[in-house]
Amino acid sequence: MSAWLTLPPPSQTLRPQLFCNSRVNSTTWVEKTLAGALSGALSFGLLISLPSAIALESPSIQSPLSPSQVCRDVEREKRVDTGQEMATNEGIVEEAWQIVNDSFLDTGRRRWSRESWQQKKDDILSNSIQTRSKAHQIIRRMLASLGDPYTRFLPPEEFSKMARYDMTGIGINLREIPDENGNIKIKVLGIILDSPAHSAGVRQGDELLAVNGDGVQGKSAFEVSSLLQGPNETFVTIQVKHGNCGPVESIEVQRQLIARTPVFYRFEQTDNGATSVGYIRLKEFNALARKDLFTAVKRLQDMGASYFILDLRDNLGGLVQAGIEVAKLFLNEGDTVIYTVGRDPQFQDAVFADTSPLVQAPVIVLVNNKTASASEIVASALHDNCRAVLVGERTFGKGLIQSVFELDDGSGVVVTVGKYVTPNHKDINGNGIEPDFRKVPAWSEVSQYLTKCTIPQQG
Incomplete structure (x- = not known):
């Protein structure tokens, strides 16, 4: 499964692609997305943004299913159900190789080409790989040869920790997939093995039709992911259609939330009680970031906050889509959130805010040298x-x-698949963003500064 993140070096419009895996009769290898369900202007696998390891989420991405996916074939269904039992050492290495071959974006080091990458595969697989440990070592060296500090291998125990980025709470990744008539379907393209959904009978390729009796037609993947969320260990009933030609089934799934709230907030009064300020600290962009920040803002508004401080200091990032959705809470409809670009020029796109802002009041954003990735978005x-x-x-x-x-063995790889630039078309990678003030200014200065500010032209 794949997920998009934005992370700093180790201590999404991008469109996630369907990858071919020669070990499964060259049928389409569906991305096994760990946790990120992207929607709106973006659609990600698991996109994470952390200065120390990963980066996730970009604008609405829609990948049509190939003809071979019209009905799930027996071989692929076996592969999804048995998971690790079918994994071979050579197969794991080839799987990692294929992911890089189909999605890696060389961001200027020019160490990657299809020809040299194919040669590397031929060299590696010319001999048998005797142990799983050796297979993992080969993958590490293979990824290191790319010269990209963000592309790396995750052993099973580390990969399992990514579950905190599960945006549904039941272990699935949802994507918006157009059918032959152009209608959008919400499909399960990514499911965590042994997750609540998988254990309850949900499978890769299933179409999600309803959540707790409410149809999902017309909703984005992000909206549907939000509907699936709820308190830990509570139940949600989903209606799914198995594959494109299977039966419709109602399935009750128990939520199993791994993420903890990343939001802390308080109400303050300054200037001898004349100014009411809502302070919000956001520690990371996990599956609960947008939802909990929305709640915090509403409560602070009810308390009477007329100004807001959003503290992003030491926030290394997380899910890209969560960052985008958080930004939209403050933007006017039509405002540009970010521009994204991938290896294929056709996957360049812009992400726009699509609703009215939750907050109209002036905002101070606190940043430092550990504000990274999704925080910088x-x-x-x-x-x-x-x-x-x-x-x-x-x-x-x-x-x-x-x-x-x-x-296939529960390990994972993190691969750089794209980059983004700001609404003002500035490339922040390696440059960062310079603050407007070093110290917190008076609110009158903030209002004056924003009044003189010029919104960038789209395009």
């Missing part, structure tokens, strides 16, 4: 659209997007 989106001023230190400078893919 939010900071630049609010800044460039004249919704906030930035206060503190120059940000980390992580403008690359990674996708996380699960391999």
Whole structure:
């Protein structure tokens, strides 16, 4: 499975692609997305943005299914159900090789080409691989040869920790897939083995029809993911159609949330009680970031907050889509959130806010040199659209997007698949974002600064 993240070096429009795996009779290898369900202007696998390892999420991506996916074939169904039992050492290595071959974006080092990558595969697989440990060592060396600090191998125990980015709470990744008539279907393209959904009978390729009796037609994958969320260990009933030609079934699934709230907030009064401020600290962009921040803003507004401080200091990132959805809460409809670009020029796109802002009041965004990836998406989106001023230190400078893919033995690979630029068309990768103020200014200065600000032209 794959997920998009935005992370700093180790210590999504991008369209996730369907990859071919020669070990399964060259049928389409569906991305096994770990946790990120992207929608709206973006659609990601698991996109994570962390300065120390990964980067996830980009604009709405829709990947039509190949003819071979019209009905699930027996071989692929066996593969999904048995998982690790079918994994071979050579197969794991080839699987990692194929992911890089289909999705890796060389961001300027020019160490990758299809010809040299094919030769590497031929060299590696010319001999048998005796142990799983050896297979993992080969994958590590293979990825290291790319010279990309963000592309790396995840052993099973580390990959399992990515479950905190599950945006549904039941272990599936949803994508918006157009049918032959152009209608959008919500499909399960990514499922965590032994997750609540998998154990309850949901399978790769299933179409999601309803959540708790409410149809999902017309809703985005992100909206449907939000409907699936709920308190830990509570139940949600989903109606799915198995494959494109199977039966319709109602399945009750118990939620199993791994993520903890990344939001802390408080109400403050300054200037001898004359100014009411809502302070919100956001520690990472996990599956609960948008939902919990929305709740915090509403409660602070009810308390009377007329100004807001969004603290993104030391926030290394997380899910790209979560960052985008958080930024949209503060932007006017039609404002540009980010521009994204991948290896294939046709996957270049812009992400726009599609609703009215939750907050109209002036905002201060606190940043420092550990504000990275998804945090920089939010900071630049609010800044460039004249919704906030930035206060503190120059940000980390992580403008690359990674996708996380699960391999057949429960390990995973993190691969750089794209990059993004700000609404003002600035490439922050390696550069960071310079704040407007070093110290917190008076609110009158903030209002004056935003009044003089010019919103960038789209395009």
